Amino acid sequence: MLSHRIAALASGLSFSLLVLLSPITLAEVDDLKPHQDQGGTAREIVSKLEMLHYNKLKVGDEMSAGLWDEYIDSLDPSKSYFLSSDISEFRQWRTKLDDDLKAGNVDRGFEIYNRYRLRVSDRLNNIISQLDNGLPKYDFNVDESLELDREDSEWPQSISAADDLWRKRLKGSVLSLRLTGKSDEEIADLLLRRYKGQLKRLGQQNSDDVFELYMNSLTRLYDPHSNYLSPRSLENFNMSMSLSLEGIGAVLQMEDEYTKVARLVAGGPADRTGKVKPNDKIVAVGQDKEGEMVDVVGWRLDDVVDLIRGTAGSYVRLETIPTGGDGSHRTITIQRSKVKLEDQAAKKAVFEFTEGDQTYKVGVINLPTFYIDFEAYRRRDPNYKSTTRDVANLLEELQKEGVDGVILDLRNNGGGSLQEATMLTDLFIDQGPVVQIRHANEQISRHNRSRSRAMYRGPLMVLINRLSASASEIFAGAIQDYNRGLVVGNQSFGKGTVQTMAPLKEGQLKITQSKFYRVSGDSTQHAGVSPDISMPQLIDSETVGESAYDTALPWDRIHAVRHAKYFNLKEMVPELSRKHEKRTETDPDFVFLREQFKYQTDHAKQKMVSLNEAVREQERVQMNQEVLTMENKRRQAKGLEPYASFEALEKSESEDTEPVGGAVEITLEDDPVLNEAGFIMADFIGINKRTSPPQVANFD
Structure with a gap:
């Protein structure tokens, strides 16, 4: 967290900024006021949330308290601008905001914001006045620390306490920039431009910005994917959706x-x-x-x-x-470029893997997203591009090449078309349900079904990670529930909700109205899909994924629906897991991945940072040495020449940063997870050949 406040140190004494500078008065910062239409829009938002949202929450005193907490936190998450006295003053409204919104009154939201705006303006003006004369003379030999995470801290009790907090924050900014090699002149210029820019943008904020922030503090209480889009945000949203x-x-x-x-x-x-x-x-x-x-x-x-x-x-x-x-x-x-459909299209590769004295050909299909060319589809172009059509063609090519098994790589696939997720499942299973959708009115839809015989019936694996979401989870969950193939990787994202757009007097409301459930009855929401065989975690699930959101809808389950079972995976998975664990226990790449994840998560949990330059430099050298040691340990175990220094490693990683044109090709080099997935598939093929798979059996 970068810092923003300043202090003058002279003759070993610390002086309050308010002694050196005249305070900003309320008259110098224009208040922002709501316009009449926003009151009516607020009433609409409350009404639609209560009637249409999946959660069916009512806006009352409890919701009002939650809105107060969320709004204050969204304005000042680091508890650095408001004073404790401000919070005490605002607390009188904590259970009254619901009545205001129902009456179309958003004045208190604007009053809180205007106080925040005044505090920010005060701090920025003070910093700019100081930086106009160059950097303050900080003593970087003093042993003091800056609090990085102030979520559990209190707001400053006094002006002097706030001054000291901001002194440390700006000192931390200066030190961080010094450690990147910047001179004092460069640092002063950069920070002066930074804070002048922030002050300019503060002055450019308007009523729509405040109203959107206030309303989204309300929508987040329902779930993290429901939000209000002002006319400007709606325009940006529509442009991003249409690419x-x-x-x-x-x-x-x-x-x-x-x-x-x-x-x-x-x-x-x-x-x-x-x-x-x-x-x-x-x-x-x-x-x-x-x-x-x-x-x-x-x-x-x-x-x-x-x-x-x-x-x-x-x-x-x-x-x-x-x-x-x-x-x-x-x-x-x-x-820069447009994200082209062909760059997101499915692609394939074939690799050979051994299991015992047998060598098997494994086809890999990489699927970055669930796409369909809606424009070509609507005009009935017989050659329109879609996920299912492309994968079907690739499967046909792979079968002609004589592959023994197929891996469908859905890592980092954030979802896309539900229709395509359903149709893709149809390539691998016979007729049957794929996903259940429960709506806000509690009706359950089971229309998303596989409607034809499977095109490919051989060994199948679905590779997922924490960034596999939505449609990816529907497909992976169905394959797992049908015992149609192995799911390998990491717990998926856990987004199992559906949003629709509701028009408003001003802007639109994106609102969660439905929830996905697997044929087993389990929701994909929050919990995601858990793999049958786990790979080393590369992304911290505490900070990425649905479960990282405080107001994410919970996991639950409904009745299972009748569906088939294919492979006897329950008996196969223990042996596959043992082989996998034995193979990767000392594998250099997997040892590195586990150490790297631990290194990253340990440092991400840091709550305080030293403002002593020697300590920070020592920490930086130590961290760089840890990274170098991990990488060289991996390289030496693989017979590669180790890097002579961290600088040599950094130089190697910074080379070729510009993208090449077209889609990235599938390779095993630098992808130990895919490589190991291939060996698991070879084991799977071998075990399957040695056993007689059961007949498909339906159950209720």
Whole structure:
């Protein structure tokens, strides 16, 4: 968490900023006021949430208290702007906001926001006044720490307590930039531009921004996927859904003052670099290959998105703080383009794996998303592209090549068309239900069914990870419930809800109205799909996935529906697991993956950071040495030459950061998970050949 406050140190004494600067008065910051239509829109939102949302929650005193908590937290998550006295003053409204909204009154939401805006303006003006004279003279030899996670902390009790918090925050920012090699002059210039930009954007905020923030504090209480879209946000949403704007193919979100990568669009420019990862923080954006890097810390999300967007073929540079790293920055050059359907299309490869003295041919089909060319489909183009059509063609080619088994790789597949998920299942099972959908009115739909005989009946594996979501979970869950194939990898994302758009007087409401259930009766919501055989975890499930959201709808179950069973996997999985564990226990790549995940999660849990430069430098050197040791241990075990230094490793990883054109090819190199999945498949094929699979048997 970057810091924002300043202190002057002179003759060993710390002075309050309020002594040095005149405080900002309320008159100097214009209040934002709601307009009449927003009251009516607020009433509409409350009415539609109560009537249409799957949860059927009523807006009353309990909901009002939740709204108060959520709104305050969304404004000041680090508890750095409001004072304790502000919170005490606002607490009188904690159980009254529901009555206000039902009456179409949003004044109190605006009053709270205007106080927040005043506090932010005060702090930014103070910082800018100080930075106009250069950096404060900090003593980086003092042993003091900055609190990174203030979720459980209290708001400052006094102005002096707030001043000390902000002194540490700005000192932390300066130290972090010093450790990247920047001079004091460069740091002062960067921070001055950063805070002037934040102050400018604060002044550009309008009534719609406040209303959207306030309403979304309410919708989040229902679930994390229901939200209010103002007219401006709705326009951006529609453009992103139609892919009418070129960009880097990444879904971004705000976390405190940072823009964070939530997920990558499969086959998109950022994905193809291999250098941008979920949870990376974007701190600066530059245009073209040599344009000035613009600091975006503290920017509005849509302003950052506007800066990253651009015409196809042009370049953008992102300065990021990689997740789980030592806090050092990385600059990545990306060529903008539209995410083309062919880049997201299914593709195949064939590899050979051995089990005992037998060698088997294994076909791998990589499926980045569940896609369909709706425009071509609507105009009845007989050659329209879709997931099912493409996979069917690939399966036909693989069978002609004589493969003994097929792996369907759904890692990082965030979903897409429900119709395609159902039709794809149809390629692997005979007639039967694929998914159940329970609606807000409690009716259960079972129309999504497999309607023909299976095209491919041989050994099948579905490979998933934490970023496999929605339609991916429907397909994987059906394959698992039918015992049709092995599910291997990590627990999936857990998004088992369906949203629809409801029109409003101003903007639209995206609202959760349905929930997915597997044929076994288990929901895919929250719990996702658990693999039959687990791989090393690469993504922290505590920070990524449905279960990471406080208001995610819970897992539950309904009645199972009649469905078939194919392979006798219950008897096969224990032997497959033993072989897998024995094979990977000392495998260099798997040892590395386990150590790397532990390293990242341990450092991500850090609650405090030292403001002593020598301590921070020692920590940085130690962390870099840990990374180097892990990587060299892996390389030496594989007979590769170790890196001489961390700098050599870093240089190697920073090479070739620009994406190549077209879809990424399937290879086993640098993909130990897929490689091991191939050996599990070879074991599966071998065991299946030695046993007689049971007849398909239906049950209720």
